[in-house]
Amino acid sequence: MFTEISIGGVAMPGLLVLGFIALLLTGLSSRLLTSLGIYWLFAHRPLADLSLFVLWLGLLARFAHIPGILI
Numbered sequence: 766m767f768t769e770i771s772i773g774g775v776a777m778p779g780l781l782v783l784g785f786i787a788l789l790l791t792g793l794s795s796r797l798l799t800s801l802g803i804y805w806l807f808a809h810r811p812l813a814d815l816s817l818f819v820l821w822l823g824l825l826a827r828f829a830h831i832p833g834i835l836i
Contacts, residue, residue: 783829787822794821 769776794817798804807813 779829780826783825784822787818787825790821790825791818 768779770779770782771777772782791814795814798813804810804813
């Protein structure tokens, strides 16, 4: 399970930090897909954004337990 991470003396849940990082990566991925013109393939753009967020969060959660990455 994720432990608490101290940022500036404030204890934050590890999953919250991973969620914030996933949100940033989703925004960057969304901009990349928009600039490449790939979003026209999706019927509902918000659903594609949600899927990107879930994928990024899953990848971050999977690889966060490798020593030296996050926790």
